[in-house]
Amino acid sequence: xxxxxxxxxxxxxxxxxxxxxxxxxxxxxxxxxxxxxxxxxxxxxxxxxxxxxxxxxxxxxxxxxxxxxxxxxxxxxxxxxxxxxxxxxxxxxxxxxxxxxxxxxxxxxxxxxxxxxxxxxxxxxxxxxxxxxxxxxxxxxxxxxxxxxxxxxxxxxxxxxxxxxxxxxxxxxxxxxxxxxxxxxxxxxxxxxxxxxxxxxxxxxxxxxxxxxxxxxxxxxxxxxxxxxxxxxxxxxxxxxxxxxxxxxxxxxxxxxxxxxxxxxxxxxxxxxxxxxxxxxxxxxxxxxxxxxxxxxxxxxxxxxxxxxxxxxxxxxxxxxxxxxxxxxxxxxxx
Numbered sequence: 537x538x539x540x541x542x543x544x545x546x547x548x549x550x551x552x553x554x555x556x557x558x559x560x561x562x563x564x565x566x567x568x569x570x571x572x573x574x575x576x577x578x579x580x581x582x583x584x585x586x587x588x589x590x591x592x593x594x595x596x597x598x599x600x601x602x603x604x605x606x607x608x609x610x611x612x613x614x615x616x617x618x619x620x621x622x623x624x625x626x627x628x629x630x631x632x633x634x635x636x637x638x639x640x641x642x643x644x645x646x647x648x649x650x651x652x653x654x655x656x657x658x659x660x661x662x663x664x665x666x667x668x669x670x671x672x673x674x675x676x677x678x679x680x681x682x683x684x685x686x687x688x689x690x691x692x693x694x695x696x697x698x699x700x701x702x703x704x705x706x707x708x709x710x711x712x713x714x715x716x717x718x719x720x721x722x723x724x725x726x727x728x729x730x731x732x733x734x735x736x737x738x739x740x741x742x743x744x745x746x747x748x749x750x751x752x753x754x755x756x757x758x759x760x761x762x763x764x765x766x767x768x769x770x771x772x773x774x775x776x777x778x779x780x781x782x783x784x785x786x787x788x789x790x791x792x793x794x795x796x797x798x799x800x801x802x803x804x805x806x807x808x809x810x811x812x813x814x815x816x817x818x819x820x821x822x823x824x825x826x827x828x829x830x831x832x833x834x835x836x837x838x839x840x841x842x843x844x845x846x847x848x849x850x851x852x853x854x855x856x857x858x859x860x861x862x863x864x865x866x867x868x869x870x871x
């Protein structure tokens with residue numbers, strides 16, 4: 537990945553008169569675009585002007601830095617205030633993994649196979665607690681002056697699944713804990729609500745996710761739940777993790793979560809049913825829409841994988857960057 541001063545970005549505007557160049561420009565920055573899950577329309581790229589010009593040249597457009605600046609202005613990518621976007625660490629193979637994810641995503645989409653981006657949004661307290669945002673009201677809306685969980689009526693944990701090819705989202709609202717089982721159950725619900733009908737001939741599924749939390753790249757517990765999911769869905773499930781410190785480049789962070797945040801802004805989460813109604817109204821002018829499920833199952837924490845899982849698992853690790861890339865093979869149908 538190219539370090540140094542990146543370019544902050546706003547939402548893309550409509551293409552200008554040079555449609556081919558505009559399309560090429562959007563294409564070369566697409567796999568290096570990050571976003572803020574809490575603020576819709578705030579996006580940026582870490583590519584420099586020179587790097588963008590080099591990529592455009594490879595696509596058949598010989599342009600200089602001045603032309604790149606015009607493209608940035610045309611698509612409303614510009615200078616912004618200081619942001620906490622400088623990564624605090626690096627990992628060997630980080631650039632290679634970005635290229636690998638772009639290759640896999642293009643391959644699956646071209647074949648008509650589903651590509652989803654998953655992550656868990658911030659845990660929220662249920663009750664009379666402060667939430668950021670503004671709403672129209674006839675008077676002040678008063679809430680507790682401290683966010684003490686003991687004053688609440690529970691929690692809600694939104695887990696998102698974003699269908700990259702269809703620009704459609706699904707959010708599962710958990711009321712227990714963010715575990716590997718919860719994350720895989722959320723994908724299962726997405727498949728039942730959307731995926732099965734949208735991809736009736738699918739044989740495999742590509743999952744893009746970061747490397748920590750309930751879908752940790754370093755824990756076998758997630759792989760055990762993933763194996764069960766592959767068996768249940770009858771699909772080969774390939775996982776590609778974003779490298780450490782790069783989770784903001786996961787598509788769901790800037791294509792789904794900011795819009796969910798906007799739909800819920802400024803409203804007190806007094807009950808889970810209210811959160812469900814708010815999330816369900818998430819939509820954009822570019823066609824994004826969202827389905828929602830409430831999952832009130834209790835998920836235990838501190839679990840360990842089955843004693844024989846490592847010996848019997850059908851997880852196949854890639855030869856290159858195996859920690860971040862692997863496939864869960866579905867069990868063969870009895871016959």
